[in-house]
Amino acid sequence: MSTVQISASDVNKLRQQTGAGMMDCKKALTETNGDFEAAIDYLRKKGAKVAASRQDRESNEGVVIARTSEDGKKGVIVELNCETDFVAKNAEFIAFANAIANEAVQTLPADVDGVNALEIDTETGRTTIGEAITAMTGKIGEKIGVSKYAVLEGEKIVAYIHGNFRLGVLVGLNANPAGAEEAGKDVAMQIAAMNPVALDKDGVDATTIERELAIAKEQIRAEGKPEEMVEKIAAGKLNKFYKDSTLVNQEFVKDSSKSVAQFLTGVDKDLKVTAFKRVALGA
Numbered sequence: 001m002s003t004v005q006i007s008a009s010d011v012n013k014l015r016q017q018t019g020a021g022m023m024d025c026k027k028a029l030t031e032t033n034g035d036f037e038a039a040i041d042y043l044r045k046k047g048a049k050v051a052a053s054r055q056d057r058e059s060n061e062g063v064v065i066a067r068t069s070e071d072g073k074k075g076v077i078v079e080l081n082c083e084t085d086f087v088a089k090n091a092e093f094i095a096f097a098n099a100i101a102n103e104a105v106q107t108l109p110a111d112v113d114g115v116n117a118l119e120i121d122t123e124t125g126r127t128t129i130g131e132a133i134t135a136m137t138g139k140i141g142e143k144i145g146v147s148k149y150a151v152l153e154g155e156k157i158v159a160y161i162h163g164n165f166r167l168g169v170l171v172g173l174n175a176n177p178a179g180a181e182e183a184g185k186d187v188a189m190q191i192a193a194m195n196p197v198a199l200d201k202d203g204v205d206a207t208t209i210e211r212e213l214a215i216a217k218e219q220i221r222a223e224g225k226p227e228e229m230v231e232k233i234a235a236g237k238l239n240k241f242y243k244d245s246t247l248v249n250q251e252f253v254k255d256s257s258k259s260v261a262q263f264l265t266g267v268d269k270d271l272k273v274t275a276f277k278r279v280a281l282g283a
Contacts, residue, residue, distance in 0.1 A: 011026045051138065103129070155175050177268040196250060217234050
């Protein structure tokens with residue numbers, strides 16, 4: 001046991017540096033004879049133990065952050081999870097998620113592992129995001145982690161966050177004419193609300209097409225239609241699926257007289273969506 005006198009100001013100083021609780025800070029300083037650097041390591045190790053002990057916990061709450069680069073040509077979506085809605089609404093947790101997204105959009109790592117390997121500034125210095133997550137886990141006492149990560153590049157990328165950080169969208173446009181930012185936001189809101197399966201019919205995977213055709217044929221036969229008509233009617237139902245479920249063919253939610261593609265050409269005759277990403281919390 002340490003014989004060094006640990007003052008309240010020392011404890012508060014360590015708390016300010018690390019964000020850990022008062023009692024944890026006092027114990028860390030006591031165990032390390034008042035050595036601040038050693039106390040920080042002690043708390044980090046404590047955090048690692050907490051993180052390891054909570055790996056079997058569910059972490060389905062959290063926030064989704066969508067962010068674009070300053071030049072508007074790159075965008076990322078990051079989902080940072082925690083266990084409770086209480087923590088998800090905490091300003092420090094949201095700021096941490098934003099810091100992760102801000103770093104990711106600068107370098108565009110390939111995947112979640114790449115995100116965790118990035119370095120960010122913390123109260124205790126520059127460290128990897130993975131290490132910062134471990135420290136945050138120890139601090140808040142909940143399992144946290146980056147579960148989803150998406151990236152998009154193009155001539156113009158627009159980011160949108162929906163529902164109090166519950167859903168993030170990136171929209172890629174082929175150009176950046178006047179009105180592109182506002183148009184991109186409108187399309188992003190469309191994606192958030194309507195959850196299209198693909199950009200257009202060419203983007204729908206073969207498995208989905210086969211499933212939709214099989215369902216359509218079952219329905220048609222159940223209605224008693226002649227077998228020779230099944231294929232033709234099923235093809236019509238598939239076209240209806242494309243209209244309802246692919247982004248550029250969907251009715252524009254703000255003006256149902258237009259498709260999304262028609263809305264964009266109304267902003268600029270050559271404006272098109274090139275790609276999109278949609279990440280919903282816990283989905």
